Amino acid sequence: MGRPYTEEERAELKIKIKEAAAKMFMQLGFKDFRIQLLTKQVGISLGGFYSFYKDKEALYEEILRDEKNRIRKKILTIIEEENQTPKEFFTDLAHVLLNKTVTNKFYTNEYSSLLETLVWNDDSITAEDNLHFIQQIRQIWANKGIVISASNEELAAAVATLAILCTHKEKIGVGFDSWYPVIEKALLEQL
Template sequence: MEDKKLAIFNNAKELFSIKGFKDTNVSNITKEVGIAVGTFYNYYSSKEKLFMEIFLEENVKLKKSIMDSIDLNDDPLKLLKKLIALNITGMNSNPILRQWYNKDVFGKLEQQYREEKGIDKVDFMYGSFVELFKQWQTEGKIRDDLDIELIMAFFTAIINMDTHKEEIGVEHFPHIMEYMAEFVMNGLTVSRK
């Protein structure tokens, strides 16, 4: 039974990578695995849920590879800029993660996933990143009077700007990302009075 679920997962991942979410349907996935369409639903309640599981797994892999490639002793501002750049590059280079930029598709997928799971939000930035920011708080590199969830929300907002670069202005976008990271870090490192 687990073999079929893994086969469905792996085949769907390959098809989503090649064809994208919209152009992949359940019958494409099941045909390659050699099962009936109805059997698919014994393992996954929907194509959307399967895609989100694949997306979240790919996102975790990206965040881990980013954390493995950085020097945690770097200056926080320099490190933050590197984290943002590596995240954007990783999202753009992975065909599954690149679906994040398809606002028509991804917003609906995320909403449906949250409703199915009964959760308010899906945290795409947590894990190793939150541990890094907690470490910085402990070391006095950033303010410790702010809740870690609020701090993470600042960084999530910066990353989410990437999905709005056309509205912001593509010609200004790289500079805006850099300055926003700098402004946030300056605010987080300002001494409290």
């Protein structure tokens, strides 16, 4: 049995575990992620891992929450500091979503994806959280004198629709590339 970690060591190790795991989830996806590979990379035992997390699902969920919060702070900062119109911002967001679903397995995982955590409205708590975030965005624009005609619910639904399209583009097939811009434009015109 290994020695117990000090509080400082625990804090440092937890950061190291999450950073290494986030990279592995991004590259491998949830299904192919192995705790044994993580512990080897971080330099801790399996027991050491389990002193931090119940299982890989708990680790993954914590990383998703952290990443969601980081992304939302970044979005609020961008909206606050740049003079993008809502249409410009949501167009950029749609393109980022499209790019991330191609390059990062964290955004399109079979277990639970970052994209789902950010935009899905499939339960009341997530929907309320998403609407609160939309309200924060709306308030920044209102402070700049920009009024958005769409409701918070309509904005959340538009973003979720774009995300659904991006995450299922392989299932949509060849027509995706020609139809996605048309659908994106139609949704954004509602702002």
